[in-house]
Amino acid sequence: MSTTRPPETSSGPPWTGPLSPPRRRRVSMADVARLAGVSSQTVSRVSTGHPGVVPATREQVLTAMRQLGYRPNGAARALKYGEFRTIGVVLFTLATTGNSRTLEAIATYAADAGYVITLIPVTTPTQDRVDGAFTRLGELAVDAVIVIMEVHLLDTATVVLPPDVHVVIVDSDAGERHCVVDTDQAHGARQAVHHLLDLGHRTVWHVAGPPESFAAERRALAWRGVLREAGRPVPPLRRGDWSADAGYRAGLELAEEPDCTAVFVANDQMALGVLRAFYQRGRVVPRDVSVVGFDDIAEAGSFIPPLTTVHQDFAEVGRRCVEAALRQVRTGSTETGTTLVPTRLVLRDSTAPPPRR
Amino acid sequence: MSTTRPPETSSGPPWTGPLSPPRRRRVSMADVARLAGVSSQTVSRVSTGHPGVVPATREQVLTAMRQLGYRPNGAARALKYGEFRTIGVVLFTLATTGNSRTLEAIATYAADAGYVITLIPVTTPTQDRVDGAFTRLGELAVDAVIVIMEVHLLDTATVVLPPDVHVVIVDSDAGERHCVVDTDQAHGARQAVHHLLDLGHRTVWHVAGPPESFAAERRALAWRGVLREAGRPVPPLRRGDWSADAGYRAGLELAEEPDCTAVFVANDQMALGVLRAFYQRGRVVPRDVSVVGFDDIAEAGSFIPPLTTVHQDFAEVGRRCVEAALRQVRTGSTETGTTLVPTRLVLRDSTAPPPRR
DNA sequence: GGCACCGATGTTTACGTAAACATTTCCGGT
DNA sequence: ACCGGAAATGTTTACGTAAACATCGGTGCC
Numbered sequence: 001m002s003t004t005r006p007p008e009t010s011s012g013p014p015w016t017g018p019l020s021p022p023r024r025r026r027v028s029m030a031d032v033a034r035l036a037g038v039s040s041q042t043v044s045r046v047s048t049g050h051p052g053v054v055p056a057t058r059e060q061v062l063t064a065m066r067q068l069g070y071r072p073n074g075a076a077r078a079l080k081y082g083e084f085r086t087i088g089v090v091l092f093t094l095a096t097t098g099n100s101r102t103l104e105a106i107a108t109y110a111a112d113a114g115y116v117i118t119l120i121p122v123t124t125p126t127q128d129r130v131d132g133a134f135t136r137l138g139e140l141a142v143d144a145v146i147v148i149m150e151v152h153l154l155d156t157a158t159v160v161l162p163p164d165v166h167v168v169i170v171d172s173d174a175g176e177r178h179c180v181v182d183t184d185q186a187h188g189a190r191q192a193v194h195h196l197l198d199l200g201h202r203t204v205w206h207v208a209g210p211p212e213s214f215a216a217e218r219r220a221l222a223w224r225g226v227l228r229e230a231g232r233p234v235p236p237l238r239r240g241d242w243s244a245d246a247g248y249r250a251g252l253e254l255a256e257e258p259d260c261t262a263v264f265v266a267n268d269q270m271a272l273g274v275l276r277a278f279y280q281r282g283r284v285v286p287r288d289v290s291v292v293g294f295d296d297i298a299e300a301g302s303f304i305p306p307l308t309t310v311h312q313d314f315a316e317v318g319r320r321c322v323e324a325a326l327r328q329v330r331t332g333s334t335e336t337g338t339t340l341v342p343t344r345l346v347l348r349d350s351t352a353p354p355p356r357r
Numbered sequence: 358m359s360t361t362r363p364p365e366t367s368s369g370p371p372w373t374g375p376l377s378p379p380r381r382r383r384v385s386m387a388d389v390a391r392l393a394g395v396s397s398q399t400v401s402r403v404s405t406g407h408p409g410v411v412p413a414t415r416e417q418v419l420t421a422m423r424q425l426g427y428r429p430n431g432a433a434r435a436l437k438y439g440e441f442r443t444i445g446v447v448l449f450t451l452a453t454t455g456n457s458r459t460l461e462a463i464a465t466y467a468a469d470a471g472y473v474i475t476l477i478p479v480t481t482p483t484q485d486r487v488d489g490a491f492t493r494l495g496e497l498a499v500d501a502v503i504v505i506m507e508v509h510l511l512d513t514a515t516v517v518l519p520p521d522v523h524v525v526i527v528d529s530d531a532g533e534r535h536c537v538v539d540t541d542q543a544h545g546a547r548q549a550v551h552h553l554l555d556l557g558h559r560t561v562w563h564v565a566g567p568p569e570s571f572a573a574e575r576r577a578l579a580w581r582g583v584l585r586e587a588g589r590p591v592p593p594l595r596r597g598d599w600s601a602d603a604g605y606r607a608g609l610e611l612a613e614e615p616d617c618t619a620v621f622v623a624n625d626q627m628a629l630g631v632l633r634a635f636y637q638r639g640r641v642v643p644r645d646v647s648v649v650g651f652d653d654i655a656e657a658g659s660f661i662p663p664l665t666t667v668h669q670d671f672a673e674v675g676r677r678c679v680e681a682a683l684r685q686v687r688t689g690s691t692e693t694g695t696t697l698v699p700t701r702l703v704l705r706d707s708t709a710p711p712p713r714r
Numbered sequence: 715g716g717c718a719c720c721g722a723t724g725t726t727t728a729c730g731t732a733a734a735c736a737t738t739t740c741c742g743g744t
Numbered sequence: 745a746c747c748g749g750a751a752a753t754g755t756t757t758a759c760g761t762a763a764a765c766a767t768c769g770g771t772g773c774c
Contacts, residue, residue, distance in 0.1 A: 074498030075435035076730035100457035141431030244659035302601035433760035
């Protein structure tokens, strides 16, 4: 670390002067030991809850601890144990419901296991930044890493990953080389499309997410697959960037298609935009056209009309991420392969049989 | 008690766990030094970028580092430096836009300053859990703490806070005793209510957040204040829990009030519910009734109709949190007082003059 | 040519903790 | 009274890093 110390700022660095702002050394076990009149090892035993300390002594030590406000030094412990009890989470954005919900679940389950989460944000998804994050990661006090990111960016950065840090990846097809946990995108998309076909729609249109998203690709692929299997025509694909605005624009286009009676939108935000476009164009949902979303965000039930959508179990994704990460940490092994978390179709009021023609 | 325990089942705290797998020791500076044929101190100098290493030697060391895959041990550094370059963030939920956006901003600005974020989730806001989080916090390797939480819960837990950890709090009235950064709730609410009055509405109804939220209270207080100042009647308050469903229920009630021509809703999610309730009851927004939200979530512009709302600058809140936290860390001081981040009213299509009567 | 000095590198030490090993204390059994 | 032995407590050491201090070789100056 480049200690850029301006030489002329004051009369010497603040920590040398005896009168300087009390950069007071933290209370250590030695201090407690001195006050309690025991050895620091005994303090350690009390601190870690080891047996073999007579109650009277223990009480003495605890009193001294309280009196001095002692708390163990995490860094020293980590150094001693050789592990940090910390999981790093690399992510690109928290703006999407999925990411923040997954993160929350990860943090919660990690906490249950006595681990904490260190956040490593990658603000702009340029290769540089990603590489930078992973380089920094190398120096970070982290036992395992969970990556929540479109994996395409990750690919070239992967090589930089320190070999002794265990990795779990969300939203990725890197199952060959890494441990991947993800929602079963394909199954969810199939549920959505089948639902619409079952209602009697001749075919289903699709508003997909951006091509660099693995999830978007999987959903689009499954959509196309179901239509092909069923021998239905495959309408041209619209793409958006997950935002409601993008959905709105796609919706305006779809509203012009007289054949379009059913739309599967790759996420709920874009579905919101589609609903607004249809509303504005006087295409009544679900009477004239049915819409299915993906994610089941908290607001989906309050859209106009309440949105039928594919529910993602973000909590479960988070749980399995932590599970896989800790398993690897404990065994010291590196797992590969993909774990898929099932989805569930939530029926609300945005789908109905097609209008009589 | 301990007499009956066989020594090999010794169950200390979970993190004392068995060091079962042959945890291969990480490459240390000594290893690099040996390979490069220099002293470990020279490796240290190269690693930290200190001057005074001749290029040839430096290259030799770098080669050895690469060859062995060396990366510095964060714990050892932290122990040496006496600081962790880490900020802990305590929060209750990431489900609200505000919290996750603030967190993202905090993480980003912290990263810019060379700090990382450690997440400390408090899943259920019981006093127990909060206390627990703060106790754990004490042992955590953290230089400062940012708390994103309704402060009422915090209050009694505060005493537990280690005195040498610096604190910044969001969404709180603890400015007397702590450093608080928050959106200027009152100003935002005033903007919203004034906007509606300026449009010609006789008065403004309010759907508030839960009473345990400080933000909710501030917004409600400001709403009432503006009406009082303007000499307008103060309609009865509705309360919700921030969710769209709660907004929907409140909206159904408001739709029955013939006098209600303008509603200020304490957040956008509830506003979404209110819009749906009005839609369902045939009260056209904004022709029959105007609605203003709070937050300006990404989807607000895609509501039906697009929502006029108070924009919160979460990024700025996050930035100032980090700033305040790091300032305290650097100076070793404890700041108190409140910093307010201004809001901005975003005009969209959900407000209009009241209907002619 | 000798000496003071500086730059490059090596050696020692401390950070706080806890395992491993060492010592003391105290007990019951003979 | 003595001894074996275990429980209670103390001492040493290592974890990986980097500041502080020590050393060594060369360079410039008189």
